[in-house]
Amino acid sequence: MLNLSFYKGKKVLLTGHTGFKGTWLTKILVQNGAIVLGYSLNPPTEPNLFTLSKVENSIRSVIGDVRDYEHLKKVFDEFQPEIVMHLAAQPLVRDSYREPKYTYETNVLGTVNILECVRQTPSVKSFLNVTTDKVYLNDDIPDHPFREDEALDGYDPYSNSKSCSELVTHSYKKSFFADRDCSISTARAGNVIGGGDFAKDRIIPDCIRSVEAGREIIVRNPLSTRPYQHVLEPLYIYLDICQKQYENKQFEGYYNIGPDDCDCVTTGDLVDLFCKAWGNVRWKNQNDGGPHEAAFLKLDNSKIKKVFGWKPRWHIEKTMEQIVAFTKVYLKNKEMIPEEMEREIKEFFK
Numbered sequence: 001m002l003n004l005s006f007y008k009g010k011k012v013l014l015t016g017h018t019g020f021k022g023t024w025l026t027k028i029l030v031q032n033g034a035i036v037l038g039y040s041l042n043p044p045t046e047p048n049l050f051t052l053s054k055v056e057n058s059i060r061s062v063i064g065d066v067r068d069y070e071h072l073k074k075v076f077d078e079f080q081p082e083i084v085m086h087l088a089a090q091p092l093v094r095d096s097y098r099e100p101k102y103t104y105e106t107n108v109l110g111t112v113n114i115l116e117c118v119r120q121t122p123s124v125k126s127f128l129n130v131t132t133d134k135v136y137l138n139d140d141i142p143d144h145p146f147r148e149d150e151a152l153d154g155y156d157p158y159s160n161s162k163s164c165s166e167l168v169t170h171s172y173k174k175s176f177f178a179d180r181d182c183s184i185s186t187a188r189a190g191n192v193i194g195g196g197d198f199a200k201d202r203i204i205p206d207c208i209r210s211v212e213a214g215r216e217i218i219v220r221n222p223l224s225t226r227p228y229q230h231v232l233e234p235l236y237i238y239l240d241i242c243q244k245q246y247e248n249k250q251f252e253g254y255y256n257i258g259p260d261d262c263d264c265v266t267t268g269d270l271v272d273l274f275c276k277a278w279g280n281v282r283w284k285n286q287n288d289g290g291p292h293e294a295a296f297l298k299l300d301n302s303k304i305k306k307v308f309g310w311k312p313r314w315h316i317e318k319t320m321e322q323i324v325a326f327t328k329v330y331l332k333n334k335e336m337i338p339e340e341m342e343r344e345i346k347e348f349f350k
């Protein structure tokens with residue numbers, strides 16, 4: 001069971017704090033009394049949850065590039081974090097086909113830079129690298145949930161750069177942290193959905209842009225299966241991993257985070273749920289001939305359940321209700337977003 005009071009007064013350095021997951025995570029940390037320093041580029045979209053959440057006022061927010069080692073090191077030296085969570089990334093598959101070099105530089109060299117800083121900062125006792133379900137060698141075998149010990153070899157530059165980011169972490173862990181009082185883990189989460197994601201080429205933001213514009217939703221790959229889960233699900237367990245491994249090195253490891261089988265749906269099913277929860281909106285299948293994306297992706301979540309006693313909290317229907325509620329608040333009065341986030345966090349963590 002996660003003990004959020006652990007975070008009171010803890011110095012947490014979070015990369016990617018201006019992004020979708022990073023903003024939700026910052027909000028939870030701040031609510032629980034952590035001293036947060038965020039290190040990221042500017043928010044990746046306009047609009048964005050970081051600005052809407054107003055969380056910037058409660059943390060030290062540093063705008064910087066994870067490829068800039070000198071800057072990053074200076075920030076570590078000054079802040080002396082105890083816990084480091086690495087979320088900053090170029091996280092989009094389609095952008096990675098357009099900009100493979102930038103994707104590798106950010107996702108692989110960025111990870112090397114962070115780990116190098118962690119290595120040289122004795123105050124750090126707990127490090128988590130946030131990777132993805134896409135790190136595995138995926139041959140599209142139907143109904144094959146990946147286990148943590150399977151081969152890492154993502155197909156496209158995004159997925160592959162995250163496989164590399166995993167391998168870099170494994171090497172640093174074995175080479176430099178085996179005898180140190182600093183635990184190192186990675187977390188491979190499935191696709192997250194939730195209020196406040198404005199990224200391009202992601203299905204829920206696509207649905208919301210369509211309803212805002214009053215047009216039909218276009219779905220590119222309705223038959224692909226993804227481990228969709230509410231954004232607070234992986235954040236809960238990131239916090240749990242960082243806390244438990246801070247206190248006991250036995251908790252460090254490489255962990256899948258995904259929904260149970262009953263909630264693993266196709267993208268078409270997901271959009272059906274959105275249409276039902278929203279009311280009076282339709283979708284159509286229109287493949288735009290984009291680059292290769294895996295048809296089938298499922299994670300075996302038994303390890304994280306066994307080690308942490310974790311289980312997913314919200315089924316997919318409940319997740320969709322929350323997304324619709326959040327979006328209706330967003331469309332009606334953007335000033336209410338901080339309160340809406342608090343409401344959702346309270347309901348999830350109760």
Ligand SMILES: NC(=O)c1ccc[n+]([C@@H]2O[C@H](COP(=O)([O-])OP(=O)(O)OC[C@H]3O[C@@H](n4cnc5c(N)ncnc54)[C@H](O)[C@@H]3O)[C@@H](O)[C@H]2O)c1
Nearest residue numbers: 016018019020021040041065066087088089091132191192
């Ligand atoms: N959203 C998902 O479904 C999902 C699923 C699994 C894993 N992840 C991982 O979670 C993390 C966060 O994803 P997200 O959905 O919040 O993405 P996002 O695009 O909303 O946020 C990305 C963050 O990284 C920062 N960033 C990007 N390039 C940077 C650079 N060169 N230097 C410093 N900061 C940089 C951005 O400023 C932003 O704060 C990523 O590592 C992503 O790979 C996301």
